[in-house]
Amino acid sequence: MSANTPLISVVIDNYDYGRFLPDAIDSVLAQDFPKKDFEVIVADDGSTDGSRDVIARYGDRVRGVLLPRHEGQAETFNRGIAAARGQLVCLLDSDDAWMPTKLAEVAPLFDDPEVGVVQHWLDDVAVDLRSLGRFHPAWPGRYSIDDFLEARTHFTATSGLSYRRSVLKQALPIPRRLFYYLDDYLTVRSLFVAGAANIAKVLGVHRVHGGNWCARGLESPRKIEVDFKMRELFSQCLRAWLGQFGRELGPRYVAREELEVLRRIVLYEGLESRPLAAWRVWRKGLAAARHSPFGRFRLASLLLAVASPTLYLAAYSLYSGSDAVRDLRVRLFPERR
DSSP states (O other): OOTTSOSEEEEEEESSOTTTHHHHHHHHHTOSSOGGGEEEEEEEOSOOSSHHHHHHHTGGGSEEEEOSSOOOHHHHHHHHHHTOOSSEEEEEETTOEEOTTHHHHHGGGGGSTTEEEEEEEEEEEOTTOOBOOOOOOOOOSEEOHHHHHTTOOOOOOGGGEEEEHHHHGGGOSOOTTOOTTHHHHHHHHHHTTSEEEEEEEEEEEEEOOTTOSSTTGGGOHHHHHHHHHHHHHHHHHHHHHHHHHTOOOOHHHHHHHHHHHHHHHHHHHHHTTOHHHHHHHHHHHHHHHTTSHHHHHHHHHHHHHHHOHHHHHHHHHHHHTOHHHHHHHHHHSOOOO
């Protein structure tokens, strides 16, 4: 590596988020990390809202990769990562931001040559950066591909992910049609060849606002339809990787995936005001799910979705944001390991 090559490339993806972009860029430039050791790349997906004026204001402190037209998040990251020169690549969505110690805490974990991915917690916040107090998973120090294949992994969102570039390149290009599960796509593919190190600490914030496509994704039939398409695309990629590396999904992964699909179909039918169809879907899932404690929990909770999707989503929001409620569920309906 030459003296002019940065250790870390920070790739910020942006599309018409000019109102948030300065917070993202400033949070990188304010890192407690030697300025000569990182570069900032903003990959802009054909924005028309003044985002490019924002990028230009930073001069040579930021390198712009400007797509001539709107191509989608996958292609935006493909172009931005392709321009990266660093040994490590850290991803940041333009509506998110980092804590000042992010790079300093992430970089040393890559000293272990077995580590290809580092992830940390993100704090969900409102537009004004007020914390929404969401749940953070209990992480072990490391994840391997075996953990993923047995459904023992919890992944952070894009802005909490960093990769060894030599590992990340093996996952590229990201399929252009993929935008749900884009971050999972990169992380899971990386796990087939390297381990993931987990930092159980909040080192960034993830804005939840009306423009997030994935926000409140279970509340919209349209978003559930798109989710199914993206899940199938991701599953196609996963099946190809399993064949390539001679691996198989574990029974726990298969069971959890079936339960997730069951939940989405029941909600979809309920949100479309078809309670009888939702009930029939629930009944079909009864035989497969009732034999595990977590399956019984999911079935019981989905009865509420059959009766009232609105009440189910309110209860799910409470469950997702409360450590105490989740702990109670684990005690009453433990998951098999």
